[in-house]
Amino acid sequence: MPQQTFILNGRSLTVDVDDDVRLLWVIRDIVGLTGPKYGCGINVCKACTSHLNGKAFNPCSVRVGDISATDEVTTIEGLADTVDGELHPMQEAWLEHDVAQCGYCQPGQIMAAVAKVRQKGGSVTDADLDEIRNICRCGTYNRIREAIKAGAERM
């Protein structure tokens, strides 16, 4: 079986798995990190949103064979380690605004929020927030919007 090597949350790791298996299942079912969630498997719901070399991506739609040994994958579990302090400012904002309800989509929402703020150069408008496709079936969208604006100010 082929060996796959990449950097996950700052640590290089190698797993034995076919090239064709999507990265989400490598992370969840083989490595055992369960922060990125399954909500559709076809890059629609965005519950698995993580970062690849600092940019938002959805591992449900990336073959593990398409990731190289120097690629840095960051899941929600590794987000805080990318900054000084105990939590990332976006996580802090999430806590302050008590955003989560069931919590299932929230790892993906936070990872998407961080990338969206970076993409927009540090501050976000309502139109920018409308671009975020992550589903929250609990419907806590307004708190998500408030938290992203607050988190952006501190990023």
Added chain:
Amino acid sequence: MTPSSSTPDSRGRSGVSRRGFLGYVVGASTLVVAADLRLGTPAYAAVPSPPQIAELYDLEDLQTDAARPTAQMITIAVEKDGTATFALPRMEVGQGITTSTAMIIAEELDLPIEKVRVSLAPARPELVFNQLTGGSNTTVSTFTPIRVAAAVAKGALLEAAAIELGSAVALLESKAGVVRAPDGSSITYAELAGKAASSTTRQVEVDLKPASSFEVVGKPANRVDARDIVTGRKKFAMDLDVPDALPTMVCRPPTLNGSPRALRNRGAVEAMPGVSDVAVVDTGVAVRARTFGQCIDAIRAMDVDWKPGPIEGESDESILAELRRAEAPLAVPKVPALAKAIEAKFTFMFRSSAALEPYAAIADVRADRAEVWAGLKSPIVAQEDIAKATGLAQSKVKVNVITGGGSFGHKLFGDHAIEAAKISQAMGKPVRLMWHRADEPRQGRVHPMATSRVRATHLAGQVLSFEQRHTSVETDFSHGLGEMLTSSAAELPAGLGNLGFAESIFALTQELPYDFGAVTQLLTETDTRFNTGSMRNIYSPDVRTANELVVDQLARAMRKDPVAFRLQFLKDVRVRAVLKKAAEIGHWGRSMPAGTAQGIAIHKEYKGATAVLVEIDCRPETVNRKVRDAATGPRVTKAVVAVDAGLVVNPRGLEAQMMGGFSDGLALALTSSLHLRDGHFLEASWDNYFYTRQWNVPPEFECAIVNPGLDQPGGAGEAAVASSFAAVACAYARATGKLPTKFPINHDDPIRFEIKSFVPPVPASPTDGLDHTY
């Protein structure tokens, strides 16, 4: 607050004195206390006519009363590390009950919230009906019993402290888990836990804190699981570390509720990478593999001979025609010949109640026992069903209740847990079952299609009659609520016991809170072939939207402002108060550009009331805005929710439920439905089933809590859905000048997505994720 001797002659119902409640200190090595889960619910009067049933005795009362006949204890333990632990016999699905329960215990026990650990109890069959999470009933039914248990614990801690500190109970002060004596000496709950333990079980009577001295209850608190959530540590059923429970999925039939005859290429599927087991079960062909991705690949490779489902060939049109044929006639009450009538007919299409966490369950079925882990709002019924399906005794089936990634009524049923158990038994191995997203709208539970006919008459400034005939594909109540009703039938208000499950629940939940003369609201059900359930707020979103649209029509016919009209005819002071509040903070009546409008609606249920005001933009430049693979259409630009939910435990949690309820109501009005064609639902993705997304959300949202000054909580989880749906519909009617009669309003638009294949039933996993980074 402190234990006192009980005087038998002062006791009323349930052996409880006017002020005090009975609880127990349970024999154990640390302090364990118990209270009866039936405590503290007031008796309700029998129902006279003409008030509607739900006005005096509603679903909350049924759920609370159904619990009475069984002996049921809940226990709180004070551990030797100074924490209090409690296993809540309900399910957390995002509604915040673990947080509010921790707050209630913290309040009565004088312990910081951080030191209260609330877990979810596994299925406890001895609780009979008292382990169903639904009807927004958790806080209504558990508030007093949990307080009593916590008060008993504090009393025992104080008694032990009095001995340790050489003082008297009455002189001691407890705060933040520490007891202090007047001389300044102190002792912690951690030090007292063992000393307060009892070797025998004894009964004590306690008084509860008066609401005026609450320091935790009523103050906004953040969720107790928030930090686990934002760091990715919170575990859902699929995330649990159960050894050898490998990923498992099911290849499902191309038509609703079809079934497999045979898997024609079993050998080829078994030889696929990662695949460990294949089993044919009644719902489809199950595959177990090293990863879920390999399960998806295996499902796509399966060549299955399918038996068609019972609705083969049916469509939206044929089911709607069937509903119309079943509609009960309007009774035409006697009104003067000069009275004017307003008549309207509404249609509500099928909707999916699926949460973001799809149906998922871990099952480990052995020859002599089974263990299941799943999100289950009715775990005792699931336990019975699993026992039946596996041939095991119910006592040999352990059902662990796991916090759910949303429910919205979907997890009232144990479909996932039962299916996982059957597959585990067939394979002889533990399984980690997950439904594919495409399975959820296509084969999962749905809110039934319904029609609602309304006829109202008015004359000389009065509404003389208001009739409603609601006709619906059958709603499945076989998750325990139905059984609860049967068992309680003899004790229910006159007439109720004679109705079927659905008609009874309709009668228990529906109330038109206006003085509209002769009011009748009746339900007719038809067609039992669909997988249905009580989607958040059951009948009310559809029924009340039909009502409120007609209320606006009546106001217009009588040349009255919609708010003034409602205030004139509303019977209930609490509903009037929330309506006034929403109108005030939402600036009702402000001037709006053409093509935009305000809308307002009210709803009374769950021992409370809500009013929602929205502003909607139906101008072409808004309606026609483009977002890829999405429903845009009219945009609600502002929403205001005013809520009276009785005594509020956690205002921040209540606001969250209002926000979520609004998002649901918005989707029901404008965007979210399933299309039935040729015996199957077309939707298979979140980009097909248009639940509210960021581009639909009102940029402005405000929630105001109206305090009625009551000492008992009402329900929150479902309270905002009906009024939100109705307010958006009313605003749309006012902005466009057209009465919408089919919901969601975009249902008949051309299908705006490429329909995913039915064979195979799941789409291929994409490979182009790296082209979509940002």
